[in-house]
Every structure is written in C-alpha cells, then in structure tokens.
Amino acid sequence: MHRHASGVLWVLLYVLIVLSPLVLMAVRPVPPGRSLLIEVSIALGFVGLVMMAVQFVLIARYPRMSAPFGIDVLLRYHRNIAGVALLFVVLHPTLLIINNPALLAWLDPIGGTWASRTGAWAMYAFILLALISVFRKQLRVSYELWRFSHTFFGIAAVLFGHIHVHLAGRYTDVFWKEAVLIAISLVMVGSFGYIRLIRPAIVRRKPFEVAEVRPERGNVWSFSLKPKGHEGMRFMPGQYCYLKLNTPYSFDEHPFSIASSSERRDRLEFAIKELGDFTSRIGQVPPGTTAYVDGPHGSFSPDLTPAPGYVFIAGGIGIGPFMSLLRSLADRADPRPVTLFYGEKSWDITAFREELEELGKRMNLEVVYVLENPHEGWTGETGFITEELLRKHLPEERFERHVFICGPNPMIDALEHALARVGFEDRQVSAERFNLV
Ligand SMILES: Cc1cc2nc3c(=O)[nH]c(=O)nc-3n(C[C@H](O)[C@H](O)[C@H](O)COP(=O)(O)OP(=O)(O)OC[C@H]3O[C@@H](n4cnc5c(N)ncnc54)[C@H](O)[C@@H]3O)c2cc1C
CATH class of the missing domain: 2.40.30.10 (Translation factors)
Structure with missing residues (x-):
C-alpha cells in the first residue's frame, strides 16, 4: 500500500512539473494575447521542453523514485513518452508556420535570429537523438556510441531549448518565471551529475x-x-x-x-x-x-507478486534471473509449485540443466524443455513455446499462478499474446526484456 501511495505521489509530481509551463503562461503578468494557434504552439513547445528535461530525472536511478515502479518500468516510460515530447516540440514551429508561412525561415539553423536559431538547434538535436535511438540497429551504431550520442544530444536539446525560451523572452521577462525554468534545467544537470558522479561514489563504498x-x-x-x-x-x-x-x-x-x-x-x-x-x-x-x-x-520478482504458484518461461540466457528465483525458493524451502518452460536451441547448449535436475529434488518444480533443434532420440517438446504447448503443460489451477517471462523480445511478444489467448490477464504476467534499446 505504501509503495502504491508513493507511486501515486511521484506520478502527481511528474504531471505537476510537466504542466508547470502552463501555469507560467496563465499567471499574471501575461503579455497581451495573440491568436489561439500561437498560444497553443508556445504551450506545446514549453511542455515539450520540460518533458525533455525531466527525461534525465526518470533514468537517474534515484532509489526513492524508482522503488515504487522499478527502473525497468521507468526506462520503458522514458522511451515511450519521448515520442510525445518530440511531437510537442515539432508541433511548436509547425503551428507557428501554419499561422505565418514566412516563419519557415526560422527553421534555418544558421539563418534568422539567435532566438530562432537556438530553437531550431534544440529541435534538430532532439530529432537526431530520436532517429539514432529508433534506427540504431539499422544504422549499425554500437551501444556505446548510441549512449554517448543520446546523452550529448539530450543535453544539447534541453540547453538550446532553454536559451531559445530565454531569448524569445515572451513568458520569461519576469524573474520568478525564468527562475522556475532555470530550476527545471538544473534538475536535469543535477540528475546527470548524480548518475555519473554521486552514484558511482556510493557504489565505490561497497566493492x-x-x-x-x-x-x-x-x-x-x-x-x-x-x-x-x-x-x-x-x-x-x-x-x-x-x-x-x-x-x-x-x-x-x-x-x-x-x-x-x-x-x-x-x-x-x-x-x-x-x-x-x-x-x-x-x-x-x-x-x-x-x-x-x-x-x-527492477521489479521482476515473485517477492513483489505473491501467488499460490508460479509459471516461469525462459528463452536462452533468459534462464539467468530464473536461476536466482529457483535457487532462492529452494533455499527458503518454499513449497509452492513452479512450472518452468525452458526454450533453447539444442540440448548440449542448455545451460544449468544438471542443476535444474538437482533443484527439482529440493522443491516443487516441473521443467518442460523445448528444443528448437532436437537431437535424434529426443522425446521431449520441440520447436517454440506456443499456445498449444502452454495449454498442454499448464496445470489445472493455472489461473492462480503468476507468470514470469524472460527471453528474446520476439519470444516475449509472442508469449504475451499466447498467454492472453489462454486466458491470463495482463496483471498476471511479468516480463523482463534484455534489449532495452
Ligand atoms: C535488465 C537486463 C538484464 C540483463 N540480464 C542479463 C543476464 O542475466 N545475462 C546476460 O548474458 N545478459 C543480460 N542482459 C543483456 C546484457 O546486458 C547485454 O548482453 C550486454 O550488455 C552486452 O554487452 P556487449 O558489449 O557484450 O555486447 P554488444 O554487442 O555491445 O551489445 C549487444 C546488445 O546488448 C545491449 N547492450 C550492450 N551494452 C549494454 C549496456 N551497457 N547496457 C544495456 N544494454 C546493453 C544492446 O542492446 C546491444 O545491442 C541484460 C540486459 C538487461 C537490460
């Protein structure tokens, strides 16, 4: 309950911060009104900029903030909400240009005024960041280069965006309004410092x-x-x-x-x-x-999702977290039943199979191996873990169990659909994805 309440508070704080520019625009003194289209455009630009700055906070691994959700959930939110922020940022000049096509010149990164130039730089930095993230694999950008460029363009987008707002000066000619925006930018810089300097210093104390x-x-x-x-x-x-x-x-x-x-x-x-x-x-x-x-x-743990029994579905190295789950349940002498579906290419590369046999003697565990390329004489399941295979091996009281899946992304996607067809609700299924980007 406490976890739930603190989650709600964090969500409220997030919404408040992201919408704070609208307050700046609405609270007096406000400049003389202009057309609705222009005001909507400015509001979108403002909110998009603040959302970008807050992206740094979401991934900073602040223990109190990540506790109610799990970092994996925050990372997923960070990735999904970036599209909305980008849409707002791009709509900002688009609406201005619809209102006055002559403003198309503002998109020139080296022409126009400093105010328009810095705005254009912010938007281009954000677009580049998004393109590299979405097409990283196709562009053959290594993870390390992606991460560096992501940080670089993210900081550039927020800083240029802030300078643009300052130079445009429409809603920041009052000190306290400017101060609110500076504070939001400082939170971004602070989050970057936290993850790069403070967290490593904390980690260093426990080598x-x-x-x-x-x-x-x-x-x-x-x-x-x-x-x-x-x-x-x-x-x-x-x-x-x-x-x-x-x-x-x-x-x-x-x-x-x-x-x-x-x-x-x-x-x-x-x-x-x-x-x-x-x-x-x-x-x-x-x-x-x-x-x-x-x-x-992370929050991929039965300790956070108590149930009378569990179904674990592992693909390849997705067996890693399940080894911890099984070893822990066995050490705790936990009597609850577990069915493990374990998909691998072939029997000789099926990691931990000897230990799984030993664990089966210490706990209530049934293992269903599914081999993509079975050897001659294999009598177990073959191919992929499918809906039919699940129906065949899941116990009678299947819906009392919580399901955990870990493996390659296509396998997780397919199994989430298969489990829904079998009758499991979303809340009964947890997945851990190794490919976050
Ligand atoms: C929550 C989570 C848990 C994981 N658990 C395991 C596990 O138990 N066992 C295991 O073998 N693997 C696990 N992985 C995957 C593991 O992190 C990557 O395989 C590893 O980082 C690859 O690094 P590399 O330099 O060898 O390969 P590369 O060829 O550089 O990268 C291969 C792919 O791994 C991912 N990756 C690379 N570096 C990183 C990084 N620093 N941070 C995040 N992703 C990265 C990228 O998607 C990349 O395309 C996990 C990943 C996540 C997100």
Missing part, C-alpha cells in the same frame, strides 16, 4: 572481488563475486544490477540479472552469455579483479 568465473553450457559464464569488506548486497530474486570492472566511474557498465540465491549474501552471481565485446571477454576476467555493482534494480 566486490571476482571470486570465480565458471564456464556453463552454451557460451554462458557463471560470474561469481564476493563482497570486499562488507556484508554483501540484499536483493530480491529476479532483480538485476549494473556491473563495472576496475572502476565505478567507467562508462562501460552492463546490466545483468542476478542468478544467485537471495538467501546467500556472501556470493553474488550472474549468468553471462557471450554476445559482444564486453561479454565475450568475461570468461577471461581473472579472479581477484575488483568489480562494482550498482543495484539491485
């Missing part, structure tokens, strides 16, 4: 050391850390952390779901699949290397 790097089936590594001079991290099974090696200030940080049991604080383990430059080197990290862990984050 870890690489204890063991164990190979598993299918190019997966169990990357095991032990706390250095502290008691370890308290977390809920299913949560994830950002991992950095050697220095907490590194830009090279990667999110990984915790795979170890929440009942063991002396070890923190991740199941990491070789994929790109960082993960392909993980198997060669020598024991003793200092590691920094920003977390725990």
